[in-house]
Amino acid sequence: MIEITKKHANILVVVNGVRPAVADLKADVATLEMTFTYHSEVSCLIHAEGSDYIDKVKAFYARFWVAIEDKEEESCKAACTASVKDSFMTNFAVTKEDIIAYRTALGLKCDEVGAPVDFSTVVSWRALIQSVLANEVKGNLLNLVHLKHSYKLLSSRKYSAMFLPGDDIVSTAKVASLRIIDSGKIVHSMTTISRRALNDDMEVFEPLVELHSEFLIRGCFTDFES
Template sequence: MIEITKKHANISVIESEVRPAVADLKADVVTLEMTFTYHSEMSCSIHAEGSDYIDKVKAFYARFWVAIEDKEEESCKAACTASVKDSFTTNFAVTKEDIIAYRTPLGLKCDEVDAPVDFSTVVSWRALIQSVLANEVKGNLLNLVHLKHSYKLLSSRKYSAMFLPGGDI
């Protein structure tokens, strides 16, 4: 849900998104509050207000991507204050249920328990994204998250489309 209000030259935007439940984190509503100012005399007439705009956006996405149950506030703050020079690691146990839950919405057969190669993103996501949330990174994540990524298989083996069979990890 997005709520937009305007009072004089000030524009307030409140975006509330449902964070779905995942294996180690309950569902919740995550809110991002942004303030903008309208300047009719400028060619780019709407400007983000405050020096903390980028930090607010980072904190918003941290609640989706790196939050830890029962330590949500501190885990998100730690991710946003970490350095790009830090090591980012995570533990992820792959289960047959995880693979089936991933394959089902993609319309893949659920009687097969091999994980598609793009499942590697699920496994490595928390460690990958922590570097983007690091303190030194000052880019706007609202622009970044709408880019795409893809995979190219380089092997011609029979099961080259599969990442790992379930239960082998």
């Protein structure tokens, strides 16, 4: 729900977004409050007010993408203050119910025991999306566009059953590059997705997929030092 009101010379916009429940995070409402001013003397009539506008938008999206149950404020703040030089990690326990729900949503037959390789996005989401939340990535995430995913298979498992019930998945992501182009800033995230297992009582990680994701933050940027 969006509320727009006028107070003196300011335009106040309040966005209340419903965050749906997921396996490890309950449903909630995230709120984004923004203040704008109207300037009839310039070609760009409406201006966002406040030096923290970009940070507010980033914190709003963090509530949807990386929040951890019972540690929402702490986990979101950590994601938004992390460096592009950091590595981002998340765990995901694959269940039979996860696989059935995913295959049903895509219209795939449910007689296959596993989930296809594009399930990589689900298991690694919290890690890979932190690339656009990193502190040095300046830009308005309201202008965020997903460009592409590409997958490099690292396992002999079938493409159509890369993830199986009971898999303990560990995903490690990093910012591979930041590029400024005419239409905005491109954030390239690289995520290694592995299965954790025990081998002779030793913990081992079997690489399954290398996931490359690119996001575009539309706008005009000159911060080439980032």
